[in-house]
Amino acid sequence: MILITGGAGYIGSHVNKLLNNKGYNTLVVDNLCESKESSVKWGKLVKCDLEDREGLEDIFNTYDISAVMHFAAFTSVSESVKCPEKYMHNNYENTVNLLNVMQEYDVNKFIFSSTAAVYGTPESIPIKESHPLKPINPYGESKVHVEKELEKRSEDYGLHYVSLRYFNASGDDPDCEIGEQHNPETHLIPLILDAAIGKRDNITIFGTDYPTPDGTCIRDYVHVEDLAQAHLLAYEYLEDGGCSDVFNLGHGTGFSVKQVIEECMSVTGIKFEVEVGERRAGDPSILVADSSKIREKLGWRPVNSSLTNIVNTAWRWHLKLNFKNHHYFND
Ligand code: UDP
Incomplete structure (x- = not known):
């Protein structure tokens, strides 16, 4: 066991x-x-x-x-x-x-x-x-x-x-049997999706003055x-x-906070308000993995980790969590 x-x-x-x-x-x-x-x-x-x-x-x-x-x-x-x-x-x-x-x-x-x-x-x-x-x-x-x-x-x-x-x-279970559910929520994607469904007024970007191409933090989702x-x-x-x-x-690819917000707008088809705020304490500007070791030694492949699939599965779960009777689950 x-x-x-x-x-x-x-x-x-x-x-x-x-x-x-x-x-x-x-x-x-x-x-x-x-x-x-x-x-x-x-x-x-x-x-x-x-x-x-x-x-x-x-x-x-x-x-x-x-x-x-x-x-x-x-x-x-x-x-x-x-x-x-x-x-x-x-x-x-x-x-x-x-x-x-x-x-x-x-x-x-x-x-x-x-x-x-x-x-x-x-x-x-x-x-x-x-x-x-x-x-x-x-x-x-x-x-x-x-x-x-x-x-x-x-x-x-x-x-x-x-x-x-x-x-x-x-991302979340594609069957929507389980999923991310923090209280309070602090993670970027579920917070953005909360803004998309109007559960919060907007999403705040924590800092746009980082040394990255668009000034926002880059992470490996x-x-x-x-x-x-x-x-x-x-x-x-x-x-x-x-x-x-x-x-x-990690997947080995980085996306900025702005890119994640754009992907969420594209997947949900909803334009929500985006604000710029202060940097959040403790955030490094870029975190992207070299994942060659786990690929080589354990044969691992991140087959579900395209940003679109991540946001799609997160969006389906988010709808289920917040609107159990949404047409997604009754079709
Ligand atoms: N972030 C943001 N606004 C939010 C929540 C997060 O701009 O409301 C940023 C955060 O500063 C970080 C990235 O999104 O650069 C991912 O944050 P998250 O908390 O999801 O994960 P972490 O990288 O802290 O593990």
């Missing part, structure tokens, strides 16, 4: 769906603080906080766990700048708690949700895994701490891990289904005896 922490959340729920579709048994462990029980449509759910060592021990005692995929974490860069301790506690200390329980129960395969935020302001683009780790926000710092912990444990007692450094996870596929490949890699390793998980 594969244990998925944070399996009720955005990325975890897509991985949970894929693993079950491929015939794996999964156990979702989630405290449901930022997600809903209804997102766990496959496998089994146990509500538990990763801070709760006894609760975790109980889970490892009860279920036959072969590997852990660890998604449970706070993910907002801006919130991490305001509340760094909250990020260090939940993202780092609670992960150490989980790793300690894994060690106690001899479970030694671990797939970790890391992030491009570990690199900070890139010294070169596209970013390779060998790029120095110099995070510029506490969110990125919390993930670097975990990666260092994993490295140490791999040397100390043979933990086998894969750390996947996500670039911008986006990768579809959540492709992310999910990478987890399956990483699991199979560890099962086949692969050594602990770190991989970038």
Whole structure:
């Protein structure tokens, strides 16, 4: 059985769906603080906080766990700048708690949700895994701490891990069974789609004075289904005896905030108001992955990650979430 922490959340729920579709048994462990029980449509759910060592021990005692995929974490860069301790506690200390329980129960395969935020302001683009780790926000710092912990444990007692450094996870399940649903929402595409349906008055671009061609930040958007596929490949890699390793998980193409807004206008056919605001603290100007390592070593291909497919699937899910009776779902 594969244990998925944070399996009720955005990325975890897509991985949970894929693993079950491929015939794996999964156990979702989630405290449901930022997600809903209804997102766990496959496998089994146990509500538990990763801070709760006894609760975790109980889970490892009860279920036959072969590997852990660890998604449970706070993910907002801006919130991490305001509340760094909250990020260090939940993202780092609670992960150490989980790793300690894994060690106690001899479970030694671990797939970790890391992030491009570990690199900070890139010294070169596209970013390779060998790029120095110099995070510029506490969110990125919390993930670097975990990666260092994993490295140490791999040397100390043979933990086998894969750390996947996500670039911008986006898009949604094409069947609209699950999808992105943060409260409050901070991510660009769902916020733009909120502007498109009139749920908010406009979308604000956080800074137009970055050193990029149109002055807005460039990010590497990768579809959540492709992310999910990478987890399956990483699991199979560890099962086949692969050594602990770190991989970038991005499409390898960058789009600016303005380009994403244009794509959303084109897909939705709606012209909404766009405002220019101040830069957001903690945002590097460009993050684009060199994803050759995961392509070569794990055979991963980002087949769903065109910007049009990302926005299309996000738009369908957004309509379902906000207007359950929209004609898209009744045709
Ligand atoms: N962004 C923006 N307006 C918003 C939300 C985000 O201009 O209302 C920008 C943000 O500054 C970043 C990009 O969109 O450059 C992607 O932000 P997001 O929060 O989606 O992901 P992040 O890159 O922080 O992981």
